[in-house]
Amino acid sequence: MRYLKVKTRPSLNEAEEILREAISKKVITLVAANCKVNYFGRSSSTLNWGERLVIIKPDGSVLIHRNKGYDAVNWQPPGCFISLGLKTDLLTIRADRRRPRETLLVECREVLLVSAFSLNDEAYLEMLLTEQDVYKVLIANPHLIAPGFRVSSQQTALGPGRADITGCDADGNYVVVEVKRVDADNESINQVYKYVSKIRHTSDHVRGIIMAPRIRPNAKKLAKTLSIEYRTLDLKLCSVLLSKDRLQHTERLDKHLS
Secondary structure, X not given: OOOEEEEEOOOHHHHHHHHHHHHHHOOXXXXXXXXXXXXXXXOEEEEEEEEEEEEEXXXXXXXXXXXXOOOOOEEEOOOOEEEEEEOOOOEEEEEEEOOOOEEEEEEXXXXXXXXXXXXXXXXXXXXXXXXXXXXXXXXXXXXXOOOOOEEXXXXXXXXXXXXEEEEEOOOOOEEEEEEOXXXXXXXXXXXXXXXXXXXXXXXXXXXXEEEEOOEOHHHHHHHHHOOEEEEEOOHHHHHHHHHHHHHHHHHHHHHHHO
């Protein structure tokens, strides 16, 4: 059942009541208020009185927006503990983060609007990965290329061009990998074949691999003829792994700075 409450020009008591219920029900809350914002933590800041939009999300994140620009002027990430305070002429919204210790304190002396509502959104965000993003994921997770694969270099000059990734498999074979973010076609297969053909003149221990989301039927036949292997490139998985890597990097940075 949808949850929705909206109140314009509420008293501080009315706003506090709506906020408290919204936080307990873990729904999104919007507060337009004349407020003052203080931050304490790895640094400190003060934003004096002015009319702003406060967004409180069910995951414990809080954002403060002004009437210009798309970036939040101040914010707290998911996982914060949200608490409220009410005095005669002041409503406070406090977001505390434990690691690192940070506090965002919003003091409201007038509330123009308070709105609380539930949203259903389970859609997956598909990131538009760059080639460098894909390379980064594959190099950090070489098993996605082949079991036991070890990366030796990236953008290696081989004959007429540069191979995206080279390395060795578990059996000691030299492996040349070409990565495509679009369907593999005949041109892609021929490109890998040119890279490995010269090496095959002197060694049988070489493999050519084309990685792409899909391969066209005629390209699949050509790859089999030229002994070029096809591996499915899961862009959704790459996106998830890249996001995790960025999150871990942020957490390591927070730990270092705390």
